[in-house]
Amino acid sequence: MRSRVSSMAAGSSVEWLKSVKAVVLDMCGVLYDSAEGGGQAIAGSAEAVRRLMDSGVTVRFCTNETQNTRERFLQKLRVMGFDISVSHVFSPAPALIHILKERGLRPHLLVHDDLLPEFDGVDMSSPNCVVIGDAADNFSYQNLNEAFRVLIGLEKPLLFSLGQGRYYKETDGLKLDVGVFMKALEYACDVQAEVVGKPSAEFFQTVLSDMKLQPHEVVMIGDDLLNDVGGAQRCGMKGLQVRTGKYRPSDEQHPSVRADAYVDDLAAAVNAILTDH
Amino acid sequence: MRSRVSSMAAGSSVEWLKSVKAVVLDMCGVLYDSAEGGGQAIAGSAEAVRRLMDSGVTVRFCTNETQNTRERFLQKLRVMGFDISVSHVFSPAPALIHILKERGLRPHLLVHDDLLPEFDGVDMSSPNCVVIGDAADNFSYQNLNEAFRVLIGLEKPLLFSLGQGRYYKETDGLKLDVGVFMKALEYACDVQAEVVGKPSAEFFQTVLSDMKLQPHEVVMIGDDLLNDVGGAQRCGMKGLQVRTGKYRPSDEQHPSVRADAYVDDLAAAVNAILTDH
Numbered sequence: 001m002r003s004r005v006s007s008m009a010a011g012s013s014v015e016w017l018k019s020v021k022a023v024v025l026d027m028c029g030v031l032y033d034s035a036e037g038g039g040q041a042i043a044g045s046a047e048a049v050r051r052l053m054d055s056g057v058t059v060r061f062c063t064n065e066t067q068n069t070r071e072r073f074l075q076k077l078r079v080m081g082f083d084i085s086v087s088h089v090f091s092p093a094p095a096l097i098h099i100l101k102e103r104g105l106r107p108h109l110l111v112h113d114d115l116l117p118e119f120d121g122v123d124m125s126s127p128n129c130v131v132i133g134d135a136a137d138n139f140s141y142q143n144l145n146e147a148f149r150v151l152i153g154l155e156k157p158l159l160f161s162l163g164q165g166r167y168y169k170e171t172d173g174l175k176l177d178v179g180v181f182m183k184a185l186e187y188a189c190d191v192q193a194e195v196v197g198k199p200s201a202e203f204f205q206t207v208l209s210d211m212k213l214q215p216h217e218v219v220m221i222g223d224d225l226l227n228d229v230g231g232a233q234r235c236g237m238k239g240l241q242v243r244t245g246k247y248r249p250s251d252e253q254h255p256s257v258r259a260d261a262y263v264d265d266l267a268a269a270v271n272a273i274l275t276d277h
Numbered sequence: 278m279r280s281r282v283s284s285m286a287a288g289s290s291v292e293w294l295k296s297v298k299a300v301v302l303d304m305c306g307v308l309y310d311s312a313e314g315g316g317q318a319i320a321g322s323a324e325a326v327r328r329l330m331d332s333g334v335t336v337r338f339c340t341n342e343t344q345n346t347r348e349r350f351l352q353k354l355r356v357m358g359f360d361i362s363v364s365h366v367f368s369p370a371p372a373l374i375h376i377l378k379e380r381g382l383r384p385h386l387l388v389h390d391d392l393l394p395e396f397d398g399v400d401m402s403s404p405n406c407v408v409i410g411d412a413a414d415n416f417s418y419q420n421l422n423e424a425f426r427v428l429i430g431l432e433k434p435l436l437f438s439l440g441q442g443r444y445y446k447e448t449d450g451l452k453l454d455v456g457v458f459m460k461a462l463e464y465a466c467d468v469q470a471e472v473v474g475k476p477s478a479e480f481f482q483t484v485l486s487d488m489k490l491q492p493h494e495v496v497m498i499g500d501d502l503l504n505d506v507g508g509a510q511r512c513g514m515k516g517l518q519v520r521t522g523k524y525r526p527s528d529e530q531h532p533s534v535r536a537d538a539y540v541d542d543l544a545a546a547v548n549a550i551l552t553d554h
Contacts, residue, residue, distance in 0.1 A: 139418040144416070183461055
């Protein structure tokens with residue numbers, strides 16, 4: 001199986017994989033391919049997660065999923081064969097709600113309907129900031145105009161974006177992600193959004209703190225070169241890109257971000273990590 | 278009426294206005310305020326245009342309007358009291374079609390339904406570029422995804438944007454303009470769009486060539502500080518901002534673009550130009 005792991009430079013080593021103490025896993029594109037209303041596990045990934053957890057390696061999950069509450073999201077994954085605890089999943093919405101409370105902010109939301117329960121109890125009267133998530137079909141011209149009017153009406157426009165991804169893959173094709181609409185509203189109002197979720201360093205730090213580990217002891221495995229691999233590397237973690245999900249061959253020639261290794265899929269990565277374990 | 282004309286620095290002169298040989302007028306926000314399906318003339322502007330044309334000053338019209346063919350657009354304006362010839366109106370769609378033909382390009386269109394007749398006879402099979410205009414309600418998540426998939430599927434994504442405005446004002450409020458969706462697709466595909474229309478220098482040059490005048494002999498009057506005033510100034514023309522349409526008081530404190538004068542409305546500008554004429 002080791003032949004399925006290739007590193008950037010021919011002949012360079014992936015020996016370091018054997019000594020990582022913890023693995024942070026992106027979910028969509030690594031564990032499963034999403035589809036409207038569901039999705040399907042990537043071959044071998046459910047078993048790979050089980051083997052990794054059983055081996056004693058610390059495992060956490062880090063997702064920019066904002067189309068569901070974490071509870072509903074994990075229910076979906078359970079059907080696909082993944083048994084993951086809510087406390088091991090880090091997603092943008094809870095992190096944002098913490099920020100809103102701390103700073104006394106009242107959001108105007110442009111998010112997916114299924115994420116709304118996360119905001120139960122959050123004061124949304126006279127909004128003084130705008131929050132966008134992966135709203136999918138809710139990204140209509142009308143809803144974007146509404147969010148824009150709230151923003152431009154504020155003395156100092158304040159925009160939070162739950163992630164800054166460009167696009168993701170569903171079984172019926174590539175779909176635009178929240179980052180695209182963040183850029184749209186940034187340009188409309190001449191502001192810079194505060195990104196909550198990957199690749200924000202704060203977000204990765206929360207995961208590291210939870211594990212009580214140093215960044216160099218941890219590898220992030222993701223299908224997104226910039227948000228998973230690049231974000232983790234900027235925090236001192238190793239970054240592995242899998243060739244599943246939104247991976248594109250041109251990622252391996254990216255001018256500024258290079259994964260520490262490129263791996264066919266999660267099963268191959270786990271094989272490499274567990275060799276000699 | 279001269280008291281209604283104010284220039285940037287207190288006491289500075291607007292004497293130069295009297296010596297301009299030609300006036301280029303932005304249309305929406307200067308001549309009229311738009312509304313879905315129509316709009317209404319800004320008080321005094323129809324008479325101001327008539328006086329200007331009768332005075333012997335050369336007048337041209339320069340619009341980023343892409344929700345209509347020029348013919349239909351001028352019909353709308355006729356109802357509001359403006360009698361303008363098609364040959365005096367410069368808009369992005371005809372300029373773009375010229376570029377497409379010259380470069381053998383076949384567009385995938387994301388534009389307003391009412392603009393489609395401009396593209397009669399344009400080959401749109403196997404698109405090798407994407408064109409976006411002010412598509413308004415056609416900027417749905419589904420249509421944006423479709424345009425994105427065409428772009429990302431091209432070996433070298435090629436995106437044309439009919440203007441790069443941030444927003445405009447309709448009678449029922451501010452609305453997001455094409456530039457916002459240009460930025461969205463630019464980010465999604467990591468490309469830079471080619472802008473056709475204001476503030477592209479090429480576009481202003483076409484108007485200057487048509488008038489056979491030097492830039493310093495011409496003043497552009499618009500409500501958009503960046504696209505009208507800034508664009509014209511970069512071509513060596515004078516730029517006047519009217520305090521109608523999308524004008525906002527903060528425009529007068531913009532860090533990098535300053536109009537040569539700020540004027541309450543078109544009537545006041547024409548009064549200043551025609552003094553001593």
